Amino acid sequence: xxxxxxxxxxxxxxxxxxxxxxxxxxxNIPIGPxxxxxxxxxxxxxxxxxxxxxSLVDFxxxxxxxxxxxxxxxxxxxxxxxxxxxxxxxxxxxxxxxAQKYSVRNIPTMVIFKNGKEVDRVVGVKSKDFIINKLNMLxxx
Numbered sequence: 001x002x003x004x005x006x007x008x009x010x011x012x013x014x015x016x017x018x019x020x021x022x023x024x025x026x027x028n029i030p031i032g033p034x035x036x037x038x039x040x041x042x043x044x045x046x047x048x049x050x051x052x053x054x055s056l057v058d059f060x061x062x063x064x065x066x067x068x069x070x071x072x073x074x075x076x077x078x079x080x081x082x083x084x085x086x087x088x089x090x091x092x093x094x095x096x097x098x099a100q101k102y103s104v105r106n107i108p109t110m111v112i113f114k115n116g117k118e119v120d121r122v123v124g125v126k127s128k129d130f131i132i133n134k135l136n137m138l139x140x141x
Contacts, residue, residue: 003056005018007102008138013105015126025138027052028067029117033081034050034071034074034075034089035074035075035078035087037073037078037079037082037087038078038088038089039086039088039089040088040089040091041057041088041089041095041098042094042095043095043098045095046095046098047116049086049088050088050113050116051115051116052116053085053086053114054084054085054086054112054114054135054138054139055078055085055086055087055088055112055113055114056069056085056086056087056088056110056111056113056114056131056135057088057090057101057110057111057112057113058070058074058087058088058089058091058108058109058110059087059089059090059092059098059099059104059107059108059109059110059111060090060091060092060107060108061091061093061107062091064108066106066107066108066124066125067108069125070108070125070126073126073127073128073131074089076128076133077128077131077132077135080128080132081132081135084135084139085135085138085139092104092107095125102118105116106123106124107119108123108124108125109121109122109123110122110123110126110131110133112135113136114138119138120134120136121128
């Protein structure tokens with residue numbers, strides 16, 4: 001009986017160790033390079049950027065794994081959309097009041113603005129095609 005209990009404890013300890021190191025490895029995944037077409041917004045340029053045309057603003061944080069998964073997707077969207085829509089990012093750790101102003105409760109959240117007004121919102125990881133379809137629908141409205 002003692003051998004069974006010891007074996008179960010050993011397996012649980014190994015599993016806990018695996019989870020600990022897997023979490024540390026995932027947490028330290030570097031943020032990939034961004035497209036030069038993606039604009040990083042601050043409190044100083046946010047209003048000016050969204051006031052004309054279509055802008056997709058990605059609210060993200062450096063510790064958020066789904067946000068990191070969206071980096072290559074948004075890079076592709078930015079390259080494909082070109083000048084038809086501005087792709088922007090707001091780091092919610094640095095600019096919490098912007099996230100609060102737009103009621104961002106989960107990340108990644110992508111808010112789509114047209115001429116300064118919020119017209120759509122997407123929460124979670126989405127595909128490039130999904131985002132491009134959303135932006136293209138707004139072009140013709």
